[in-house]
Amino acid sequence: MKIEPNRLEIFLTKIAFSLCGKSVYQGFADRLPLNGNERVLDFGCGMGTVAYYAAKRLPNGHLTCLDISERWMNICRKTLRSFGNIIFMQCESPVFMKGSFDVVYCHFVLHDLSENELERVIPEIAKSLRSGGVFVFREPLNELGKLNIVKRLVEQNRLFPKNSRITDIPVMGNAVESVYVKQ
Numbered sequence: 001m002k003i004e005p006n007r008l009e010i011f012l013t014k015i016a017f018s019l020c021g022k023s024v025y026q027g028f029a030d031r032l033p034l035n036g037n038e039r040v041l042d043f044g045c046g047m048g049t050v051a052y053y054a055a056k057r058l059p060n061g062h063l064t065c066l067d068i069s070e071r072w073m074n075i076c077r078k079t080l081r082s083f084g085n086i087i088f089m090q091c092e093s094p095v096f097m098k099g100s101f102d103v104v105y106c107h108f109v110l111h112d113l114s115e116n117e118l119e120r121v122i123p124e125i126a127k128s129l130r131s132g133g134v135f136v137f138r139e140p141l142n143e144l145g146k147l148n149i150v151k152r153l154v155e156q157n158r159l160f161p162k163n164s165r166i167t168d169i170p171v172m173g174n175a176v177e178s179v180y181v182k183q
């Protein structure tokens with residue numbers, strides 16, 4: 001099911017990005033395990049809030065920005081227009097080649113997906129990672145039920161927990177940030 005943001009949502013996200021971009025999104029992007037030459041997927045990239053900072057850390061790699069929403073993807077193209085290392089993908093049910101990515105991250109995406117969607121999306125993300133590749137997500141701590149479903153599915157798909165921390169994000173509150181490694 002395709003869900004497009006309304007004008008208010010777009011306006012508020014743009015404000016959050018311009019006022020809190022560094023404290024909210026750059027912190028997460030800076031903690032991604034990158035050397036600069038990786039193939040990275042931003043799953044549910046929205047307007048490119050995290051991607052804007054992650055792309056700067058990939059001078060010899062590339063970042064695939066994927067979102068289900070056409071409207072968000074169009075805004076994302078504008079946010080990232082100055083970068084030459086981005087692949088844009090607007091897609092409802094992505095199917096990736098096995099081992100296409102070294103790192104996949106989701107920022108405030110998984111808690112919004114239904115259990116059925118998670119059962120489709122997480123195996124696809126796991127398949128897309130090379131062996132030794134890393135999956136990072138940050139999701140709101142108050143979505144405990146959803147977080148437990150995510151944890152179960154991630155571990156069922158041969159992704160093993162490396163570390164997990166709670167971050168207090170300005171305005172957005174507490175969130176869990178977890179790192180998994182593909183065996």
Ligand SMILES: C[S@@+](CC[C@H](N)C(=O)[O-])C[C@H]1O[C@@H](n2cnc3c(N)ncnc32)[C@H](O)[C@@H]1O
Pocket residue numbers: 003043044045046047048049050066067068069072091092106107108109112113117121
């Ligand atoms: C709350 S926004 C977060 C956007 C961005 N990651 C950020 O932190 O600013 C969630 C995003 O996930 C996207 N999304 C929701 N379901 C999706 C799916 N099944 N596949 C890809 N993107 C999806 C939405 O369109 C939206 O852009």
